[in-house]
Amino acid sequence: MRFLILSTATGEGHNSASLAVGKALEARDCETKVLDVLKLKKESVSRRVSDLYAGITVHSPRFFSKLYRIGELISSPGGHSPIYGLNTLYADRLFEEITRFRPDAIICPHIFSAQAITHLRRGHGLKLPAAGLATDYTCIPFWEESSLDSYIIPHAALKQEFASKGISPELLCPLGIPVQPEFLKHVPKEEARRSFHLTASHIFLLMGGSMGYGDIDRIAAALTEAIPDSQAVVLCGNNQELLHRLIPTEKIIPFTYTDRVAELMDAADVVLTKPGGLSSTEAIAKRVPLVLTQPIPGCEQRNAEFLSSHGAAVFRQDIKDIVSAVRELALDEGAAENIKEAQKKFWPDDTNERIADYLIALASRTVGCKVQ
Incomplete structure (x- = not known):
């Protein structure tokens, strides 16, 4: 079977999920073929959108928060938002790629490609x-503007939220978020x-994503000062300013x-x-x-609240509270084991395999989602 996976480089999470599900299918x-749909319009478009996303989130998080809330207000079933309109602009090129590759099924780990595929179904008769494939622990705006055969969501507890946005409950499959194989292997700590x-x-x-988001330099300094005989590894991503600090x-x-x-x-x-969604799931x-x-x-606020409510992580924002939480997990073996046990229940070891099996069944048109 052939699967076309349509990603978008707004952060690395969607690409990581695309590669993970691709490897599970392979x-x-x-x-499998992974394609960045924004590159179909113009090669530089994907880079510009990625840079714009990183710039807004790192330097203007309050502005991004307002944009997110506006997105929640204007998004509605039927696909009438400006975002939907923008994703129709490369639809003809995408249809050519689909015709050339001839996949048995298409996977959309981003709402951009989900909307483009919806447009092709309505206007080009795509069958x-x-x-x-949702990669956050919430129903982000604009998923409800798409019309697909199935929606793989991260957890059964999210079904009501997705359904409340207008997505049919029968189409919701709570199978989890896929991670790449290296996160399923374990090298001895020493x-x-x-x-x-x-x-x-x-x-x-300490990780701040591909854009090196947050006060991770200050958190690292506070941790190593507060906890004796400790070292902090800080992943700066593409944030050269953070690296220089x-x-x-x-x-x-x-x-x-x-x-x-x-x-x-x-x-x-x-x-x-x-x-x-991805970096958290990888750690889990x-x-x-x-x-x-x-x-x-x-x-990401919703991700943190959801994961902490299920015991799979601790959520803290103030640096003093962060240091306190880390100290407890580092020095109290019981607290650390409690989180690990919760993680095992939250994200089963066979998640990737179950997603791959379901997608193969969907491509064969032999099964609907029977996961409760």
């Missing part, structure tokens, strides 16, 4: 099975630490981009991250104590 002898030359008794991994010391180790995040999680006693899949910090307003 493990079942399927052929292929298509599934949405081995992982040796590979990065980490020598302290307590290791903390961080002076490497014996206690604080800054990284730019790295493809070894999974190994760094193995080395850590506690992971601290802004509550992106790793079964590592997780503290969610300083969300981008909007969906």
